[in-house]
Amino acid sequence: MRSPADNAQLALLLEVAGTPKPGNVDRRREYDDLRFEHFLAGGVGAGTGLRAAEAGAPVGWAFEESVAGMSHQGGGNTQFGCLLDLVPLVRAAAEGRLSVTGVKRVCRETTVDDACGFYRAFDHVDVTVGDPPPDLDVPDVRRGSDAVGDLRERGLTLWDVMERSASGDGNAREWVEGFPRTFAAAAGIYDDEGPATERVARAFLTLLAQEPDTLVTVQHGSAVAREVQERAETAKRDLDAASDLADEFVEREINPGTTADLTAAAAFVALERGWEP
């Protein structure tokens, strides 16, 4: 039997194999400097941190460990956001409380030390983030471990950081709400039919059609993010149309990374619920 950490690792692999996932690296598409094998190596490298999360290590520490392990490959940031979602989900699963309420409690229980681990994780890879809005009352994540003193002085927990970031970040929003979109998408994967790679692709398209993707907003602005969302709505029931869209988005370097993060999280929950690829 696979443990929660094993299922999280498998979810990372199924996410990148899922095809077509317009704009993202998938089984059939990649970028010259961000290739399929970088995600395989990232998924394997994250294992130690995921197993630490399963065994009860602090969430922030396990997250930093998983990101550090992930970073030993030539593609740069492959699965930072996926791991941010997966670590509390793995912990909740290991504690037998993998539900909206259960994972929300894991997130609420995070401490200032967890916030420090989260910021330190930014030292290991270049994560694409936008300029923080002027009213955002947490240290800029781009400061990485330099922000640790600040976090301690102000007594900010990881929950505080996520709650204050939620309005501008799809992963942070999911975190503080108990992963409602993730659980819904997991049910979709579980009830779907066909090969794993196609189920994952349909889950990705469904999530992409629900909300503008944070990473697309950061990289291309909100008008493009809305266009991406609308076009996913049309493509989500037709993988051939999605395939054309995938070619176009790769060409335009439109990379809905936050939606891919939630897709990996959804695949994890589906595996934990008994989905057997």
Place this chain on the structure above:
Amino acid sequence: MRSPADNAQLALLLEVAGTPKPGNVDRRREYDDLRFEHFLAGGVGAGTGLRAAEAGAPVGWAFEESVAGMSHQGGGNTQFGCLLDLVPLVRAAAEGRLSVTGVKRVCRETTVDDACGFYRAFDHVDVTVGDPPPDLDVPDVRRGSDAVGDLRERGLTLWDVMERSASGDGNAREWVEGFPRTFAAAAGIYDDEGPATERVARAFLTLLAQEPDTLVTVQHGSAVAREVQERAETAKRDLDAASDLADEFVEREINPGTTADLTAAAAFVALERGWEP
């Protein structure tokens, strides 16, 4: 840093992603009942056994554990032969003696208990093996754990079993010779250029051109195995030609599985030597 067990897991994933690998499941090709995701799940599931091998568990026990973990997916036998090669290599790497001499010593030191673990592993998945030659002086592996009493009575170690099977089985031959083809192919991957998926494909084709593949011999006879070998010789320097060959072999259900096992082993050694995908 990835540990030897991590590198073995990554090698399993890079092997299946390597394309084109004529006749085998790869990033672009699969069979209806044996799909890409089955290999991803198999690779993740094997992790516990591989980590046991790294930590010093007996070779036969670690092998059985890795096969049992691999088997939790819908495709049946995905990586039995790969794991048979990887387990002693992981052990040798963990002990700092990853060389022909070092791994041969690991194999020579195996016991009757290790042979029992090897036979028990056949209980977990259906492995394609031919009828044993009449003069083969070891229990038929298809008996699985039923052969354990016999092994104990006759005092057969895993080394004995492999040595006596070497003439008819490419993996057993590699095992008792200290993995010379594996180390040579690993050097090829390390010195090669380009994406990991292509390096792995070229290593596979080079190995396939060297010797008739055991699994092809079992499933299609030695004339077809020789044909496959000759055609790999022509295709090994031209991945486009290899791609046509891959389509043809999948169509004819010619599956050079033993060569894929050695390719995974070679990818492992290359990773241990510092190859960074």
